Amino acid sequence: MNKSVLFGALTVAGLAAGAAAAATLDDVKARGTLNCGVTTGLVGFAAPDANGEWKGFDVAVCRAVAAAVLGDATAVEFVPTTGKTRFTALASGEIDMLARNTTWTFSRDVDLKFDFVGVNYYDGQGFMVPKALGVSSAKDLDGATVCIQTGTTTELNLADFFRANNISYEPVPIETNAEGTQQYLAGACDTYTTDASGLAATRATFENPGDHMLLPEIVSKEPLGPLVRHGDSEWGDIVRWTLNALIAAEELGVTSTNVGEMATSTNNPEVARLLGTEGTLGEMIGLDADWAKRAIETQGNYGEIFAQNIGEETPIGLARGLNAQWTDGGLLYSPPFR
Amino acid sequence: MSDTHAHSVAFVRMETIPQSAPPLAAAGPVRWGKDNLFATPANALLTIASLVVIYFILAATVPWILNGVWNAGSLSECREILQGTSGACFAVLTERWPQLLFGFQYPSEAYWRPTLAFVLMLVALAPVLFFDLPRKLLIITALFPFVAYWLIWGGTIWAPILALVGFIVGYLVYAKFVNRSFAVGFFGGIAAAFVVWALSGYIVPALTPEETLLSSVPSRDLGGYMLNMMLGVTCVSLSVPLGIVLALGRQSSMPLIKWVCVIFIEFIRGVPLITLLFVASVMLAFLFPPDQTVDLFIRVVIMITMFSSAYIAEVIRGGLAALPKGQYEAADSLGLDYAQAMRLIILPQALKISIPGIVNIAVGLFKDTTLVSVISMFDILGMIRGPILASTDWNGLYWELFLFACVVFFVVCYSISQYSQWLERRLATDHR
Numbered sequence: 001m002n003k004s005v006l007f008g009a010l011t012v013a014g015l016a017a018g019a020a021a022a023a024t025l026d027d028v029k030a031r032g033t034l035n036c037g038v039t040t041g042l043v044g045f046a047a048p049d050a051n052g053e054w055k056g057f058d059v060a061v062c063r064a065v066a067a068a069v070l071g072d073a074t075a076v077e078f079v080p081t082t083g084k085t086r087f088t089a090l091a092s093g094e095i096d097m098l099a100r101n102t103t104w105t106f107s108r109d110v111d112l113k114f115d116f117v118g119v120n121y122y123d124g125q126g127f128m129v130p131k132a133l134g135v136s137s138a139k140d141l142d143g144a145t146v147c148i149q150t151g152t153t154t155e156l157n158l159a160d161f162f163r164a165n166n167i168s169y170e171p172v173p174i175e176t177n178a179e180g181t182q183q184y185l186a187g188a189c190d191t192y193t194t195d196a197s198g199l200a201a202t203r204a205t206f207e208n209p210g211d212h213m214l215l216p217e218i219v220s221k222e223p224l225g226p227l228v229r230h231g232d233s234e235w236g237d238i239v240r241w242t243l244n245a246l247i248a249a250e251e252l253g254v255t256s257t258n259v260g261e262m263a264t265s266t267n268n269p270e271v272a273r274l275l276g277t278e279g280t281l282g283e284m285i286g287l288d289a290d291w292a293k294r295a296i297e298t299q300g301n302y303g304e305i306f307a308q309n310i311g312e313e314t315p316i317g318l319a320r321g322l323n324a325q326w327t328d329g330g331l332l333y334s335p336p337f338r
Numbered sequence: 339m340s341d342t343h344a345h346s347v348a349f350v351r352m353e354t355i356p357q358s359a360p361p362l363a364a365a366g367p368v369r370w371g372k373d374n375l376f377a378t379p380a381n382a383l384l385t386i387a388s389l390v391v392i393y394f395i396l397a398a399t400v401p402w403i404l405n406g407v408w409n410a411g412s413l414s415e416c417r418e419i420l421q422g423t424s425g426a427c428f429a430v431l432t433e434r435w436p437q438l439l440f441g442f443q444y445p446s447e448a449y450w451r452p453t454l455a456f457v458l459m460l461v462a463l464a465p466v467l468f469f470d471l472p473r474k475l476l477i478i479t480a481l482f483p484f485v486a487y488w489l490i491w492g493g494t495i496w497a498p499i500l501a502l503v504g505f506i507v508g509y510l511v512y513a514k515f516v517n518r519s520f521a522v523g524f525f526g527g528i529a530a531a532f533v534v535w536a537l538s539g540y541i542v543p544a545l546t547p548e549e550t551l552l553s554s555v556p557s558r559d560l561g562g563y564m565l566n567m568m569l570g571v572t573c574v575s576l577s578v579p580l581g582i583v584l585a586l587g588r589q590s591s592m593p594l595i596k597w598v599c600v601i602f603i604e605f606i607r608g609v610p611l612i613t614l615l616f617v618a619s620v621m622l623a624f625l626f627p628p629d630q631t632v633d634l635f636i637r638v639v640i641m642i643t644m645f646s647s648a649y650i651a652e653v654i655r656g657g658l659a660a661l662p663k664g665q666y667e668a669a670d671s672l673g674l675d676y677a678q679a680m681r682l683i684i685l686p687q688a689l690k691i692s693i694p695g696i697v698n699i700a701v702g703l704f705k706d707t708t709l710v711s712v713i714s715m716f717d718i719l720g721m722i723r724g725p726i727l728a729s730t731d732w733n734g735l736y737w738e739l740f741l742f743a744c745v746v747f748f749v750v751c752y753s754i755s756q757y758s759q760w761l762e763r764r765l766a767t768d769h770r
Contacts, residue, residue, distance in 0.1 A: 040714050041728025048725045050433060052442035079558075080714045080724065088620045178727060178736060205734025207417060315414070315730045 024096050024228070024235035025286060028069055033077045036062035037095040040080040043201040044310040044318075045101050054078045057309040058099040061120055061226050061243060064295035065097065068242045068287060073298035083152075087112055090229060097239050101195075101224040103153060113230040117240035120225050120302075122322040122331050124218035125157050126196035128203060131213055133190060138217035142167040147180045147189035149173075154194055157220035177202065191215075195222055201316045238285055245292035248274060248334040249301035251325050256300035263293055274337045281337060292337075302332065402426050406738075412731035430732045431742055434721075438742065441561015441716045442725050448492070448553065452564050455486040459571065467757060490568070493554035494546040500538035504531040520677040557635040561716035563746055568635075569717075570704040570750075573642040577703070578696065580643065581650025582689075586680065588655060599651075606648035612709055614641040619713035638710055646703045653695035657688035690765050697758035701751045708743075718743050 028034050038046040038058055046056040059078070067073040079095045090098045091113070101123070102108070104116040127138050135141060138161070148155050150173045162169050172189045174180045181202050184192040192199070196218060203209050226243065228236045249255070252271050254262050263275040272278035275296075276289030285291070299305055303325075310318045324330025362368055376382040405425030409432060410416045416427035431438065440449055462482035465475035484498035508531030516523030560568070587599035606614075618637040626632065661684060669679035689696075711720030722739045726732050 039724075039728075040716075040720065041724035041726075043728050043730055043733045047728035047730075048442045049729060050437070050731075052437070052446075080716070082712065082714050084616075084712075085620055085714055088624075092620075092624050176723070178723065181734070182736060201733065205413065 024232050025069065025238065028096055032070065033075045034062065034066040034069065034097070035077045035079055035095045036065070037079050037081045037086055037089050037098040037100055038062065039100050040082055042101065042198075043205075044197075044314065044316045046078075046099075055309070057121065057305060058101060058226075060299045060305045060309065061099045061246075062097070064246055064299045065239055065242045067294040067298045068245075068291040069238060071294060073294075087114070090114065090227070093229075096235070097226055097228050099226040102227060104223045104225055104227075105153070108227075114227045115230055115233075115236045116225050116227045117236055118225050118243045119223040119331075120243060121197070121223075123195045123197050123222035123224055124322075125154050125193060125220040125222065126199050126218055127191045127193050127215040128184070128199045128212055129191045129215060131211055135191075135215070138215045138219065139165055139167065141169060141191060143169070144190040145170045145172055145188070147172045147174055147183050147192040149177070149180060149194060150175065152194075153220070153222070158193055161217075161219040181205075193219075197310070197316075197318055200318055201310075204315045204317060234286060238287070241285060242292070242295050244334040245274060245295055245337070246299065246302045246305065247325075247332050248337060249292075249296045250303040250332075251327065251334065254296055254301060256297055256304060259293055259296050270337055279338075408432050413734055426738050427735055428738055430726065430735050430738055434726050434732070437562060437721055437726065438718060439562045440564050441559065441721060443559035443561060443716075444555060444564075445553065445559075448555065451489040451492070451552065455489040456564075456567070458482055458485060458489075467761075488552065490560070490564075491555055491557070492550065492552035494542060494550050496542050496545040497538075500542060501535065504534035504538065507531060507534045520675070557633045558715075560635065562721055563718040565710070565715065565717040566704070566707045566747075567750075569639065569642060569707040569710065572639050573646060573703055573707075574700045576639070576643045577647035577650055580647035581654055581696075582685070584647060584651035585654035585658060588651065589658060602644075603648045603651050606644055607652070611642070611645050611706055612712060614645055615709055615713050617641070634715065638713075638715070642703065642707070646699055649699045650696055653692050653699060654688060656695065657690075657692035658684065660691050661687055693758055693762055693765070697754060701754050704751060704754070705747060718746065 038054065038056075041047045042056070042058075044057055046054060046058045048054050054076075062076050062078065063073040066076045079089060081089050081095075081098070081100060086098055086100050086102065087108075089095050098114075099120075101121065102116075103123075104119065108114060109116055127141070129135050129141075141162075146158060146169050148158055148171050155171075158169070158171070172183060174183055177194065177198060180192055180194065183189055185206070192202075194202075196214065199214055203212050203214070206212060226239055228239055248270075249259075252268065252274065254271060254274070259275065262271055263277050266272050266275070266277070269278060273281055275293045276282050276291070280289075282289040282291050300308065306318075306320065306323065307313060310316045312319060320328070320330060322331050324332065326333040359365070363372070375385040402424050403426055405420070405423060406428040407416045407419050407425060408428050410419060410427065410429035411433070413427060413430075416425075416429055420427075436446060436449060440452060444452070458478075459482065461475075462479040465471045465473070465479055481502070484502045487501075488495055488498045508527040511530040512523040512527030514523070515526050584599050584603060587595050588603065590596045590599070615638065618641040619634060622632070622637055665683060665687065666679070669683040674682065708717055708719040710717050711723060714720070714724075716724060722743060726739060727735070
């Protein structure tokens with residue numbers, strides 16, 4: 001009996017997996033909520049507030065997709081994932097998309113069978129040192145002790161960087177960012193290295209942030225973006241173009257406050273196509289004409305989301321840097337809506 | 339007498355001298371200190387060194403705790419209030435109190451439900467823990483799991499009621515057939531209960547009204563210390579009976595049962611708990627279709643129960659092995675069958691011997707429930723490491739939060755250990 005139950009479960013699982021792969025959009029619509037994988041908590045990117053409501057830069061992407069697909073930015077079931085469970089959660093169909101500042105790498109895209117639909121934050125690995133150390137460049141760190149999270153790409157990048165510059169270092173392995181912060185403040189290591197956004201956020205929490213500085217070197221490329229499963233390109237398109245809509249909206253000057261007005265009275269044909277007053281873009285993607293308008297209306301454009309969650313006005317205080325529009329010297333570049 | 343002395347001696351004290359206290363150096367705290375703290379130069383040195391260490395620890399912590407800030411909106415506000423002086427920022431506990439206790443997703447208007455369940459739990463545990471209380475109270479204990487389920491998860495009341503009906507039917511069948519044979523009664527009862535539960539699977543949806551009295555709360559919304567308590571209580575109470583069954587099974591003369599139990603125990607004991615939890619949260623998701631997975635809470639309960647029952651089985655096996663062979667033979671010579679011998683003679687003695695070991699495992703298990711934070715369940719540690727430390731308001735606070743977690747766990751674990759010591763004294767019937 002046990003055997004037949006097991007085989008039955010496997011068969012059903014196989015069929016269901018096949019069905020899920022075919023039409024995520026239909027599943028989401030039937031369910032009425034979007035299952036979106038996020039972190040269990042990362043300052044500025046995703047964390048529930050005192051009322052239990054998820055807020056953050058990655059969370060806004062999930063909500064934008066829900067607004068576009070379901071017409072309701074709150075119809076999101078946030079599934080918190082750790083660095084270890086995130087990929088299995090996506091592969092097994094537990095979540096429809098993953099927005100968990102995940103670095104887009106070759107092997108994750110190709111070997112793990114996921115599709116990265118774009119980049120919502122260009123990050124890179126940096127170094128933080130106490131000003132008292134008197135170091136102004138990462139190349140001066142010869143012989144330094146370095147706090148480093150084990151099992152991450154940062155560990156490999158660090159080894160590459162020091163080998164390429166022919167200098168030595170002593171790693172102090174740590175498990176979490178919290179542990180790294182404590183070790184660094186206690187003086188167990190000369191420098192702490194992780195993604196520059198994480199360093200900035202960590203430094204903001206110090207009692208005397210002014211005593212510490214980020215070194216100018218960025219030793220790796222960490223393009224972070226949302227991803228979906230291989231094999232359902234229609235669903236991948238929806239997530240990709242929702243993200244692009246947020247980016248394009250900033251470029252075109254559409255904000256959450258003026259989107260209604262722009263939709264009715266714009267003279268710019270691209271804005272009209274984006275907001276669904278002209279053309280049939282919504283129909284092509286399998287949604288209604290207002291999909292992008294709803295996403296922008298509820299979440300704001302990319303610049304608004306950035307400023308609200310991680311920008312210079314927030315305690316995290318990240319500058320736009322690489323994440324500025326291409327017209328401002330950054331890397332954000334949405335393909336045209338046409 | 340006094341007259342004779344009056345002529346021969348110049349002065350005689352007529353009354354007894356009032357008792358005076360012993361010299362300061364020969365009694366009281368000074369004497370105690372001299373005997374215990376400064377008996378030898380080496381002892382004196384150690385005493386002084388310890389006092390210095392204690393002083394430094396207290397000097398660092400006491401002002402930090404007394405100077406603590408209890409009302410502030412964020413870490414930076416705390417620092418403003420403290421103006422650079424040393425002090426704890428307990429405001430995070432004030433602000434996130436409900437989240438620490440119930441997780442961040444449990445509906446706030448329903449906080450009274452788990453609180454009431456907690457109070458009921460104390461009432462239900464009392465007759466189990468203190469067997470001098472009237473036995474009728476055990477009825478409350480028997481009803482508690484169903485009431486608690488309904489309070490915490492909400493939803494239709496028919497699900498717990500029909501689950502209870504299943505148990506009652508199972509018991510009635512058992513009671514009817516147990517006189518004929520224990521095995522028939524036992525397995526007949528289990529089968530009858532399953533029939534009722536299978537039927538109620540069809541009945542419950544039909545009975546469920548649109549609006550239930552208590553709003554339904556899905557398992558993934560549970561969190562905080564409540565989750566630790568739920569996992570701890572459920573797993574301990576399930577794993578003790580299971581451990582007894584496994585321990586008896588391992589001693590069974592039937593090879594099939596014996597080897598199943600041996601392999602189960604040895605396999606589970608050879609695998610780290612965290613691995614089992616990962617299997618529960620990640621691997622099982624591949625085996626079931628996305629919409630029909632077994633609830634994560636139940637998966638975790640199953641894994642932790644399996645884990646601790648294997649350990650408890652070994653502890654009880656130790657208790658069984660410690661009993662003199664004469665006890666088994668005495669039971670046999672009275673003509674008791676296996677079930678009676680175990681229930682009336684062997685297990686009461688074996689379990690008494692095993693109490694310290696079982697309590698040890700229960701305490702360990704309760705603390706191990708914090709491991710679920712690794713598989714992204716928001717128990718108290720998960721709440722601290724995830725949402726609270728990741729909020730822009732409180733990022734950078736560690737001592738206060740982890741200290742709080744230590745305190746709440748210490749209270750429970752210390753109570754368990756005190757209870758077990760009381761129980762050992764209470765059950766001590768041998769002549770020592």
